[in-house]
Amino acid sequence: MDALPPDHFLALSRLDAFLGTSAETVYDTSTLAAHDFDVDNRTGFMPPQAPPGRLPADWEAWELLLDSAIADPLQLGDKPGLSDADKRRSEAWRTSVRELPVIPITSLLRSETDLRRAHVVLAWTMHFYIHSLPPDVPVVVPAPLTIPLFQICAQLKLPPVLTYSDTVLYNWKLKAPSSKATPDLDNLQSRTLFTGTRDEEEFYLTSARMELRGVEALDLMRGTMDEAFVGDDLAMRRITTYLTRLASVIDDLKTIIAGVRQGCEPMVFYNDIRPWFRGADSGKRPWAFEGLDSDPSFEYPAELSGPSAGQSSLIHALDMFLGVDEFSHASGLTGASSSSSSSETTKKSAFLVRMQLYMPRHHRNFLNHLAANPRPLREIVSTRVGEEIGDELRQAYNGAVGALKRFRDYHISIVTSYIIQPARRVAETQGQTDLTGAEEVPLKGTGGTDLARFLKAVRDRTAAAVIP
Numbered sequence: 171m172d173a174l175p176p177d178h179f180l181a182l183s184r185l186d187a188f189l190g191t192s193a194e195t196v197y198d199t200s201t202l203a204a205h206d207f208d209v210d211n212r213t214g215f216m217p218p219q220a221p222p223g224r225l226p227a228d229w230e231a232w233e234l235l236l237d238s239a240i241a242d243p244l245q246l247g248d249k250p251g252l253s254d255a256d257k258r259r260s261e262a263w264r265t266s267v268r269e270l271p272v273i274p275i276t277s278l279l280r281s282e283t284d285l286r287r288a289h290v291v292l293a294w295t296m297h298f299y300i301h302s303l304p305p306d307v308p309v310v311v312p313a314p315l316t317i318p319l320f321q322i323c324a325q326l327k328l329p330p331v332l333t334y335s336d337t338v339l340y341n342w343k344l345k346a347p348s349s350k351a352t353p354d355l356d357n358l359q360s361r362t363l364f365t366g367t368r369d370e371e372e373f374y375l376t377s378a379r380m381e382l383r384g385v386e387a388l389d390l391m392r393g394t395m396d397e398a399f400v401g402d403d404l405a406m407r408r409i410t411t412y413l414t415r416l417a418s419v420i421d422d423l424k425t426i427i428a429g430v431r432q433g434c435e436p437m438v439f440y441n442d443i444r445p446w447f448r449g450a451d452s453g454k455r456p457w458a459f460e461g462l463d464s465d466p467s468f469e470y471p472a473e474l475s476g477p478s479a480g481q482s483s484l485i486h487a488l489d490m491f492l493g494v495d496e497f498s499h500a501s502g503l504t505g506a507s508s509s510s511s512s513s514e515t516t517k518k519s520a521f522l523v524r525m526q527l528y529m530p531r532h533h534r535n536f537l538n539h540l541a542a543n544p545r546p547l548r549e550i551v552s553t554r555v556g557e558e559i560g561d562e563l564r565q566a567y568n569g570a571v572g573a574l575k576r577f578r579d580y581h582i583s584i585v586t587s588y589i590i591q592p593a594r595r596v597a598e599t600q601g602q603t604d605l606t607g608a609e610e611v612p613l614k615g616t617g618g619t620d621l622a623r624f625l626k627a628v629r630d631r632t633a634a635a636v637i638p
């Protein structure tokens with residue numbers, strides 16, 4: 171893959187961005203094409219080069235801890251039949267986390283990519299720590315993790331929890347060296363796994379492949395917005411073509427998500443992989459953070475949901491571009507369950523808004539930029555209905571909305587296979603007639619949603635967005 175151009179913001183010292191004002195206001199966010207949104211025209215929301223796999227030497231102690239959790243390999247603390255030897259090894263590892271010094275992060279601030287790697291390493295380590303604990307002890311994240319993680323989160327404007335970017339966007343490398351600008355979809359591998367299984371890797375890589383296939387969708391969005399600016403009949407014909415192509419890209423996303431069935435076994439996902447993702451709002455124990463009182467700027471996080479592909483900016487971008495989000499992610503559709511540990515404010519926010527808090531801040535800016543589009547596509551299509559060019563345009567628009575609805579239909583069938591049915595099976599083997607005990611009722615998503623009801627509502631509202 172090509173090297174980053176020297177003026178790419180990822181190649182710049184982050185301190186440049188601190189001169190004068192906050193990092194968030196420095197980058198140019200005036201055009202959809204600007205790579206200051208960290209949206210690359212070859213790799214989309216994935217970084218244009220494989221993210222670094224190691225922090226500089228000063229933070230090697232963090233890397234070594236993560237290495238040893240993986241090599242051990244640490245087991246889930248509530249795994250049935252855990253041996254005494256497993257329990258002892260796991261406790262010894264957690265002791266070494268507690269005994270770690272609090273390592274200052276000052277010189278990490280220079281590099282955006284190192285800060286991201288630090289979030290990856292500490293968030294994975296924290297999930298290893300929390301979920302390897304015996305089920306009957308309180309969750310207290312030790313200060314050597316809390317303090318640097320909160321400091322890094324303040325820089326990156328992310329919550330202190332494992333996110334989709336930690337497991338997918340910044341967790342890959344090439345399988346074989348390649349000079350292609352966009353990696354082949356079968357030339358990726360994950361760097362870090364909880365379980366070391368192919369199932370887990372395929373779960374992450376399915377999303378990564380979708381992100382890369384989504385590059386064409388972003389390109390079509392960009393082209394459409396340019397044509398919308400021109401606004402004449404020729405522009406409308408071009409938009410019609412772009413939307414027809416967009417529908418087929420979305421159909422490809424459906425094919426890619428279907429591919430998860432080839433490498434990831436639903437029961438392995440449900441029993442062995444998914445429990446590692448649990449955030450504070452899908453577990454039964456609250457999370458406490460030791461060292462929270464060491465800095466007056468630290469606050470208990472309002473959001474602590476586990477990683478979910480619901481945090482993928484790509485699907486949200488499609489929703490927003492098509493103007494479907496007003497239906498699919500309307501403010502009433504929060505996805506939050508009444509028992510969720512999210513704060514009252516965030517509980518009331520639409521799922522989309524809530525999930526944006528877990529996205530890299532540049533991608534959040536990108537979505538805000540899309541939302542503020544002065545020439546929204548749906549409005550253009552609606553106002554052209556009845557004109558000569560309007561019918562084909564409307565059909566092409568509805569075709570893209572239909573493809574998104576089909577994607578969501580298929581996504582529901584995936585969630586049924588990977589969560590709803592396994593939960594039922596586990597309940598049956600435990601001799602239960604309902605799901606109580608196996609998982610909370612109603613079943614919750616990793617993002618803390620009342621899963622089945624929420625996903626169906628999003629799907630139905632997507633379908634309702636077609637223009638008659």
Ligand code: HEM
Nearest residue numbers: 376377380478479480482485585588615616617618619628
């Ligand atoms: C085995 C694979 C998958 C499972 C089990 C799964 C599960 C879920 C669950 C439980 C939710 C509910 C929200 C939450 O609480 O997190 C959800 C939402 C969502 N997922 Fe997935 N997911 C899978 C793959 C994917 C992939 C590959 C993508 C796209 C990159 C994706 C995109 C979304 C989106 C955008 C939402 C928000 C709801 C919507 O807009 O339709 N999912 N997923």
